[in-house]
Amino acid sequence: MTATTPAPFSPQEIAAEGIKPEEYAEIVRRLGRHPNKAELGMFGVMWSEHCCYKNSRPLLKQFPTTGPRILVGPGENAGVVDLGEGLQLAFKIESHNHPSAVEPFQGAATGVGGILRDIFTMGARPIALLNSLRFGSLEDPRTQRLFSGVVAGISHYGNCVGVPTVGGEVYFDPAYSGNPLVNVMALGLMETPEIVKSGASGIGNPVLYVGSTTGRDGMGGASFASAELSDESMDDRPAVQVGDPFLEKSLIEACLEAFKTGAVVAAQDMGAAGITCSTAEMAAKGGVGIELDLDKIPVRELGMIPYEYLLSESQERMLFVAHKGREQELIDIFHRWGLQAVVAGTVISEPIVRILFEGGVAAEIPADALAENTPLYERELLAEPPEYARKAWEWSPNALPTCISEGIEIQGNRQSWHDILLTLLDTPTIASKNWVYRQYDHQVQNNTVILPGGADAAVVRLRPLEGQGGINHPLSGVAATVDCNPRYVYLDPYEGAKAVVAEAARNLSCVGAEPLAVTDNLNFGSPEKPIGYWQLSEACRGLAEGCRELATPVTGGNVSLYNETLDSQGNPQPIYPTPVVGMVGLIPDLSKICGQGWQTPGDVIYLLGSSPSNLGASEYLATIHSTVAGRPAKVDFDLERRVQKVCREGIRSGWVNSAHDCAEGGVAIAIAECCLAGKLGAQIYLEATQSQRLDELLFGEGGTRIIVSVASAQQENWESYLQTHLGTEWQKLGTVGNIGTDLAVLTTDNQTLIQVSIEEMNDRYQNAIARRLMM
Structure with a gap:
């Protein structure tokens, strides 16, 4: 227990953490007491839509998730598919919508950094990036600023870290004027003998904090991503992280080297909700607990309190569970790459997250309450389509x-x-996106086979593993695409979502690739409004049917709700429902594309x-x-x-x-x-x-x-x-x-x-x- 019994929080303090009154009552019931400030913040981020999918989880259950090529499905940092010949592909799509609306350059840049960490956390080397972007009318000066900033942020991070941006899509429509969408997909080729999972295990095993230092940037980013944007959102710049692509490049190399030693039991990226999320998810997935001492965490700012440590979303950080006795081996690898690496905690038998600070207990919460047994809202569907x-x-x-x-x-x-x-060819949604992709280094790593704009899908060479290949062994490739026509989904979410899956598969087939699997990014308005929930529910039904029909299971993805802004009259204005489908396909012979x-x-x-x-x-x-x-x-x-x-x-x-x-x-x-x-x-x-x-x-x-x-x-x-x-x-x-x-x-x-x-x-x-x- 915490040192003193905390006092109740006011309704205003509870609401400030994004927690509903009935959710606060449930927190008190589970803890048997009122939470302290740090614990309230932990529940706020972990019970946000961004982290626990409390409105969308019932709908996601209908997605097909298994198949002969699926090695890792939903629930891990990224999905993994078997490409044959010993090759395994990790891939995932994520959103950074609200941060990009407030600070377009850093919002987009850190979106790239986050999705790359999801890939190499699995033990895969990132080989390609794609992006799916939505903006308002390009005649609007504000849209021009957001558009230019987002493209510059994607370009900066991807170019610096050395991963090619090989494809994507860009739509322009007034529906996105106040709330742009920035979805980024990454692909990686497995380099480790075993796929690295995130569930902690081994009582007494050390927990390592590795990567960059912790600061106050990104505070409460998960809660920020789970609320509608408003005029006050511009004051939420601390909720937008700041990335360092050069440090991330070192982190990629250090992690892959560390994984190959066999000394790592589990690994988790510190993305949304930072230390809170990584400790809670690793503990809950492993059925164990984690005790972490904040005094051991390397910091970049003085005077930080537990609430700030736990909610910081500073970039380029990871949490490892190591085999006991091999921690120094891992620490030496990270130090050699110029990165932080310290033993900050231990795996414990009691299934709780216990946070220590200055000799006392700063927070103590059942891991399951933060990461698995979270609120779930079964909402009533409209009896008939909306007017x-x-x-x-x-x-x-x-x-x-x-x-x-x-x-x-x-x-x-x-x-x-x-x-x-000519008018349609001049329409930004249809027109060439060369202004965008010319800013990306799409040929770094020298595996990009078809340049952006040259085909309906991107094609990347898969270099044979050591001992494979040869004159009689053709080089294979992977094709990837991101697709969604949001106007279709707005006018008919069920049929429109089916069309999204069909078009993605068709784009892969147009380069000669066999469609394999899907990662999706569900960008919608508020699910608490009947129309918003109808759109989300019908689109999920359509996606599920499309994926079953075309034998492309869903390996994971991202849900981004509450994409709404206020119009000039102060009324909420949701975006078009935009379920982006990222799909990958296999090309057995790169000479046949x-x-x-x-x-x-x-x-x-x-x-x-x-x-x-x-x-x-x-x-x-x-x-x-x-x-x-x-x-x-x-x-x-x-x-x-x-x-x-x-x-x-x-x-x-x-x-x-x-x-x-x-x-x-x-x-x-x-x-x-x-x-x-x-x-x-x-x-x-x-x-x-x-x-x-x-x-x-x-x-x-x-x-x-x-x-x-x-x-x-x-x-x-x-x-x-x-x-x-x-x-x-x-x-x-x-x-x-x-x-x-x-x-x-x-x-x-x-x-x-x-x-x-x-x-x-x-x-x-x-x-x-x-x-x-x-x-």
Whole structure:
């Protein structure tokens, strides 16, 4: 017990820690007394949504989490999959949304540092980073500041630590004006003989604190991440950590060296909630206790009290359990890398977290109460979809002006399809993200096979382990992607979430990779509001079904709720529900991959899949008609599996020279992107049904559709293969043109819809973001 019996806290003090009155009553019941200040802070961070998932945990149980390649699933620092040939891949995605809204550079930078620690804590060397970003309108000066700061923070940390940022996505929408999303995914290749887990064991084993010193930065970051943003959030800068990528590089090398000694029993990153989280989780997972002496902790500031030690989220810190008698061996390794390393505690038999300070007990709490047996809220789901969704679903294309081959009338002015194509290519969400990825060192480590912007997924070389490889052993690779169309999920969370999984798998298939597994980042508004919980619940249902249908189990991830800000009238404004899916895939032979750009003049262009396109929820509807309505197309998983398999087999057989899925902007934008990536034009013929609108034909979205190009010499073999495996669910669209030729899109009865030069498209597409930042 603590030295003195603490007095009750006031409602204001309890609320300041993010604790509800009924939760405080439960804390008192469990402890048999009132907590002291340090203990209240520990419960505040560990019972926050960010740490214990008290609103989302019941929904996450429906995710498939096992499979033949799954070695480590949810519950550890990262998931691990078996790639074969002795290779094992660790991967995970995390968010740093609220810190990035307050301090974009450090918020994003420390997000990168945190996800890297999740990877190398498992014993894996980080090999790649991807990011999924959301911002408000890029015409808004505040958005420009946030966007520039976040990109600079990601670039700074990743470049300095020496891990390539190889892919990602960026969306811009007013829904994110006050609350940007910064999700970062990392991949790592296992280097240790055994996967390092986090559960403590071995009564009497020493507990080591290693890495950087502890300061007051990042105080209460987990609680801060679990509350809505407000005008006062700018005063929460102490809740944003400050990172040191050069120190993290040393920490990577020291940890991997330490793990290889076999002297480490368990390891845990000090991420959200710092010392509190690492001690509680290690103890609870191992069914033991941990006693830790704060007087042993290396500090960078004087006069710190237990509350500050325990809630600090200073970066680049780890907690180890070592085999007794081998602690000095580990300490010597960390000192050799210029890092702190001290024995700060012991594994004890009583399943508690006991914190010592200045000769007394500063805190004593059952480990299970902090890390496992935490609050759980089973919320009631709306009996029917909310009014905003029902109203949106009533929309139909009949509400739009009539189209003709020359274009469509918008606000009294006739716009040609040529002009609309250029407008969409100039839209920041669709346009090239070269302004972003040119700031990243995407070739460090020399394993990046396809550069950012060159394909639908990133591809990284997997170097053989010692003793493997050789002339007759092709190099393999891993492909990775992060995906989410948030407008789809907003308008129909269930169907939209299924579409997220399908698109992620499709992007992997477009480079020739077999989809393996998923890590997800659930970014939503408040679950305490009926609409917010409906969106979260329906999206989780859709994700679970999509992952089961495509045999891509979920190995872990992150939940980020309360992504809301106040509008000008003081009303809460939630973001679009944004369940980002990070998916990894295996490429058995790196010589059998392809990108999205046309390769050779004369190649024949095909559309795989015959799912009807849809103007509802489309970028065309939002950008050209300023309307967010309708609903995304339903996913046909049987067709999805067949189309993706045909695409992968076509690539591996050497038939397919390029592949690109149809996403935002539909077929017309997908074809234009293939032209821009390959710097070659194309002659395209589109066949519209009698009832199909021309804008739907050109810019409709959804469905299972992939654009591929095939050498003319392989046309007969390819079409025979398509006939066997897809039946009638494919179309021949046209041919690739020469350098300097235009993109011409015609109907099958020779009506020209679009005639545009590569140069004109390139200017709009490549410079869209830079142009807005210079305004």
